[in-house]
Amino acid sequence: MSEFLSLKGVEKRFPIFGKDDYVAVTDVNLEIKKNEIISIIGHSGCGKSTLLNMIAGLDMQSEGSIELNGKKIRGPGPERAVVFQNHSLLPWLTSYQNIEMAVKKVMPELSSIELRVRVEKYVSMVNLEHAKDKVPGELSGGMKQRVGIARALSINPEVLLMDEPFGALDSLTRANLQEHLMRIQQSVKNTVIIITHDIDEAVLLSDRVIMMTNGPNATIGEILEVNLERPRKRVELQHDPEYIRCREAILSFLYEKFAKEDE
Amino acid sequence: MNIDLVKRIVLPLLVLIVIIQVWSGIAHTVEDFPTPSDTYVAAFGGLNEYDDEVVGVLSDPFYIENVDDKGIFWQIMESLKRVFGGFALALIIGVPLGLLIGMSKNAQYAFDPFIQIFKPVSPLAWLPLLLFIFQDINLTAISTIFITSIWPIIINTALGVKSVSEDYMNVAKVLQFTPMEKVVQIILPVAIPFIFTGMRLSLAIAWLVIVAAEMLTGGIGIGFWIWDEYNNLAYHNIIIGIIIVGLVGFLLDTIMGLIANYFDYTKKGRA
Numbered sequence: 169m170s171e172f173l174s175l176k177g178v179e180k181r182f183p184i185f186g187k188d189d190y191v192a193v194t195d196v197n198l199e200i201k202k203n204e205i206i207s208i209i210g211h212s213g214c215g216k217s218t219l220l221n222m223i224a225g226l227d228m229q230s231e232g233s234i235e236l237n238g239k240k241i242r243g244p245g246p247e248r249a250v251v252f253q254n255h256s257l258l259p260w261l262t263s264y265q266n267i268e269m270a271v272k273k274v275m276p277e278l279s280s281i282e283l284r285v286r287v288e289k290y291v292s293m294v295n296l297e298h299a300k301d302k303v304p305g306e307l308s309g310g311m312k313q314r315v316g317i318a319r320a321l322s323i324n325p326e327v328l329l330m331d332e333p334f335g336a337l338d339s340l341t342r343a344n345l346q347e348h349l350m351r352i353q354q355s356v357k358n359t360v361i362i363i364t365h366d367i368d369e370a371v372l373l374s375d376r377v378i379m380m381t382n383g384p385n386a387t388i389g390e391i392l393e394v395n396l397e398r399p400r401k402r403v404e405l406q407h408d409p410e411y412i413r414c415r416e417a418i419l420s421f422l423y424e425k426f427a428k429e430d431e
Numbered sequence: 432m433n434i435d436l437v438k439r440i441v442l443p444l445l446v447l448i449v450i451i452q453v454w455s456g457i458a459h460t461v462e463d464f465p466t467p468s469d470t471y472v473a474a475f476g477g478l479n480e481y482d483d484e485v486v487g488v489l490s491d492p493f494y495i496e497n498v499d500d501k502g503i504f505w506q507i508m509e510s511l512k513r514v515f516g517g518f519a520l521a522l523i524i525g526v527p528l529g530l531l532i533g534m535s536k537n538a539q540y541a542f543d544p545f546i547q548i549f550k551p552v553s554p555l556a557w558l559p560l561l562l563f564i565f566q567d568i569n570l571t572a573i574s575t576i577f578i579t580s581i582w583p584i585i586i587n588t589a590l591g592v593k594s595v596s597e598d599y600m601n602v603a604k605v606l607q608f609t610p611m612e613k614v615v616q617i618i619l620p621v622a623i624p625f626i627f628t629g630m631r632l633s634l635a636i637a638w639l640v641i642v643a644a645e646m647l648t649g650g651i652g653i654g655f656w657i658w659d660e661y662n663n664l665a666y667h668n669i670i671i672g673i674i675i676v677g678l679v680g681f682l683l684d685t686i687m688g689l690i691a692n693y694f695d696y697t698k699k700g701r702a
Contacts, residue, residue: 226601244604256598260620260696269616273606303696323606 172359173200173223173327177232180218192218193386196232198378205353205360207370209418210380211428216363217331219380223361224250224329236326246274249325253332255316257304263315264291264300267322274323290322293352310341314348321356330362334369343402346372354399367422371414372400379421382428389426392417465667473667488671501651503671507679510645510652513569514637517576521633525581526626529588530614533622539589546585554579554640558647568648572641579640580633584626591625592618620696627691634687638680653679 178196181189193215200206208216221227223234225244234241236248244250257266268287271278278286291300294314304312313333320328333349334342346369353360364370370377377392394414396405405411451467458466465473472479476487492504531538554575562571595618603613645654653676660668692698 224605226604244601244607246606248605250601250605252598252601254598256596256602258599258602258617258620270606273608273612305697 172202172204172237174198174235175223175232176235178219178222178229178234179231180215180222180227181230191385192383193380194231195387198388200359200361202359203357204376205362205374206376206378207362207364207374208378208380209364209367209370209422210386211382211422211426212365213383213386214380215383215386216380220250220329220331220361220363223327224248226250246270246323247326249320249323249328251313251316251320251328251330251333253335255304255309255312257312257315257319259304262301262303263296263307263311263318266304266315267291267319270319271322286322290318293321293355294318294348308341309337310345313337313345317345317349317352321352321358326358328358328360330360332363332365335365342366342369347402349373350399367415367418370418371396371411372402372405377414377418379418379426381426390417390421463664463666465670470667470670473665474671488668499651503653503656503675506651506653506656507675510641510654511679513572513645513652514576514634514641516573517578518580518630518634518637520573520577521580521584522630525584525629526588529585529626529629530592530618530622532585533589533592534614534618542585546582549578550582550586555643555647558644562648568650572644572648572652575644576637576641579637583632583636584629587625587629587632588622591622594625595621624691624695624697627687627694631684631687631691634683635680638676638683642676 175196175198179194180192182192183189196219208219210216218227222229223241225241225248241248257263258269261269264287267290268283271283271286275283275286291297294317296311296314296318299307299311299315304315307315317333334345337345350373360373362369362373371394374394377394378388379390379392380386381389392414394410396408396410396414454467458464458469469480471477472485472487474487474489476485476490479485488503492502494502495505528542532542533539557578558571558575561574565571565574599617599621600613603617608616641652642654642657645652645656646658649655649658653672657669657672657676660666660672
């Protein structure tokens with residue numbers, strides 16, 4: 169079971185009328201182990217969201233294969249839950265109902281009591297007991313994203329895919345949510361792939377950081393191992409030599425080797 | 432005292448005084464045109480200009496003399512029945528069709544030209560054809576209202592479906608919703624406020640059209656009643672009819688607005 173999630177020679181082309189296809193990403197080869205936390209970092213337009221969408225099955229690759237547990241991914245499915253950047257909660261349902269809808273669909277065999285217990289469990293996992301009967305419009309951005317995470321985890325996915333999950337939040341809220349995520353990950357232990365453009369977030373959260381070159385024809389430039397013990401403490405890490413090494417490696421990749429001018 | 436409330440009561444009253452002045456002016460210039468006081472007497476009863484005792488149109492709206500002679504209440508009820516009959520038919524057919532057009536590009540390509548061509552046609556243009564088909568006043572009126580109501584319902588339903596965000600559909604895809612689950616759990620909640628907007632528009636137009644339709648079909652109904660009063664030279668009753676049609680239309684629109692707000696998740700005072 170070394171190859172849990174594997175990407176082989178993955179390429180994505182978008183046809184442009186009257187011109188050659190636009191090659192967003194090409195030749196992506198990646199093996200992801202079970203329970204591993206991976207960050208994919210890169211400048212905007214490097215195709216990192218495209219990559220995530222292909223793993224999610226929301227988008228099909230043009231070349232290559234993506235396999236989970238040795239089975240080719242052919243479409244979206246609940247074993248690959250997605251936390252969307254803009255939370256994507258249904259605005260007419262309360263926090264509780266948003267989670268309940270997902271659990272009900274994925275685990276139809278649950279009795280009504282089991283269903284309630286399960287939904288309550290994930291509501292409290294993200295500390296939202298007080299907000300479970302509120303609709304998304306009444307929640308702050310950070311709370312909405314926590315509901316999004318709870319919804320994704322509640323269906324017991326093998327892989328949790330997060331597309332810039334904290335990108336739309338202010339930095340304090342973002343730090344708070346990173347803590348939530350690390351705490352939850354300690355207890356749930358599933359595979360997580362996080363798309364991010366935040367260097368500290370990448371180092372803090374992940375076991376490996378995948379650095380993407382710039383598009384078009386974006387591919388994996390470097391892979392960085394983050395050898396930091398868990399649980400990780402944000403404040404203590406600031407002076408940790410390994411943390412500093414990782415930060416500098418990513419900085420140098422993004423701003424020296426593959427610097428990008430503002431368009 | 433709430434100054435805004437005072438304004439809301441006093442200012443319309445000022446306008447009402449102006450309207451009555453203008454009306455009196457017209458009544459003095461145009462021969463036989465009913466004055467405001469004549470009209471009031473005709474509506475609520477009392478002594479007319481020749482000191483004859485008159486039973487007002489509104490003092491006994493529920494009378495039934497015979498099939499062809501009923502009180503104003505029954506006239507309005509007859510019109511409302513037709514409006515809601517046609518409106519209900521339009522809903523039953525228009526909402527599913529709108530959902531289909533909103534969800535399927537092919538359906539949109541197939542139906543759109545016909546909707547665009549038939550939508551601007553006055554429903555009254557259909558009336559002779561419908562009368563020829565049905566040979567029945569009631570069915571003709573109902574089907575005229577059906578044609579009136581269906582376009583805004585189809586168009587707004589389709590618009591509602593199209594306004595479903597891609598994100599929600601992605602959620603549905605990840606959870607592997609069946610097409611039916613997508614419709615019930617995602618598309619309908621988003622589309623319902625749009626559908627109600629369509630219904631509100633439809634009902635307003637239907638109420639406009641029924642008056643004209645009944646003038647053409649005859650028999651019974653508020654539109655026919657107004658036309659009949661013209662033939663009876665009872666011009667004051669036409670004015671009463673206009674005011675009643677206006678009040679009923681206002682009431683219908685208000686009720687539809689309340690229902691629409693009730694089903695609109697963005698307006699539940701919590702969004």
